[in-house]
Amino acid sequence: MYYEDGVPVTIGQGIVTPNERSLILAKLASRSIETTFRRADGAVAHRGKRGVTSLLGDLLRCATCGGRTAVSGNPNHKSYRCGNSARGKGCPGFTAPVKGANDAVAFAFLSKLAALDPGDELLEAVADAWVARVNPETLSARAAALADLEAARADIARVRRLVAAGTFDEEDAADVMPRMRAAVKAAEERLAAIPEPTADVSPLLDMVQSVEAWDMLELGEQRELLALAIKEVRVSPAKGRGYRFDPASRLTIVWADGTTAAPVG
Numbered sequence: 001m002y003y004e005d006g007v008p009v010t011i012g013q014g015i016v017t018p019n020e021r022s023l024i025l026a027k028l029a030s031r032s033i034e035t036t037f038r039r040a041d042g043a044v045a046h047r048g049k050r051g052v053t054s055l056l057g058d059l060l061r062c063a064t065c066g067g068r069t070a071v072s073g074n075p076n077h078k079s080y081r082c083g084n085s086a087r088g089k090g091c092p093g094f095t096a097p098v099k100g101a102n103d104a105v106a107f108a109f110l111s112k113l114a115a116l117d118p119g120d121e122l123l124e125a126v127a128d129a130w131v132a133r134v135n136p137e138t139l140s141a142r143a144a145a146l147a148d149l150e151a152a153r154a155d156i157a158r159v160r161r162l163v164a165a166g167t168f169d170e171e172d173a174a175d176v177m178p179r180m181r182a183a184v185k186a187a188e189e190r191l192a193a194i195p196e197p198t199a200d201v202s203p204l205l206d207m208v209q210s211v212e213a214w215d216m217l218e219l220g221e222q223r224e225l226l227a228l229a230i231k232e233v234r235v236s237p238a239k240g241r242g243y244r245f246d247p248a249s250r251l252t253i254v255w256a257d258g259t260t261a262a263p264v265g
């Protein structure tokens with residue numbers, strides 16, 4: 001990753017700006033911090049690592065009432081349900097098997113990535129999260145060194161402007177420039193000394209490999225990655241009792257860019 005005169009930073013195969021990088025890093029860093037929020041019914045609920053119980057809990061919406069979902073059932077056969085229906089609030093609701101829905105959405109997510117061209121914004125965001133996951137300390141050290149380098153270069157630019165404006169004469173500039181150039185050089189050396197993080201993002205582009213890589217991730221990490229690409233997943237009711245769960249007719253994925261798709265059944 002290099003940053004010269006405003007040219008975006010390349011990392012792995014993606015190109016992201018430092019600002020996007022810091023957003024992604026902050027997002028990744030915050031995932032282990034438990035946050036508290038107040039639910040609509042006034043109860044205080046805890047979100048965070050301990051609260052992570054289902055892959056799609058934050059993404060699923062009841063297609064009938066728009067409500068969030070609850071998980072019920074025994075450990076071997078858990079189901080997502082309409083939360084309003086579960087609390088007796090009038091929605092006819094839906095139930096969908098947790099495993100079937102998880103697998104269908106994960107597969108749709110990975111298929112989507114595999115179909116993207118290098119350079120696609122979504123692919124870059126996910127690739128960067130992938131890299132950050134492999135080596136977050138190195139990435140933040142490089143980000144800090146990069147900020148120092150930019151600050152040192154900005155100092156030189158400021159002196160040049162002062163000279164151009166006539167506030168500084170050439171002699172003033174000659175006094176301070178050597179020290180400022182040395183500061184830039186030192187910052188460049190510090191940045192060069194921190195190894196560029198590398199992560200192989202090719203698994204993301206290969207379905208067979210990415211399914212394996214996906215299965216290795218923790219639930220919280222899977223949720224973070226899905227959230228980069230998916231706004232919500234709407235679940236409609238089954239046609240009736242006894243029908244096998246059919247993701248293609250029951251689920252609608254709303255991608256981050258606003259387009260929708262049904263997962264392949």
Ligand SMILES: [Zn+2]
Pocket residue numbers: 062063064065066067082083084085091092093094
């Ligand atoms: Zn509902």
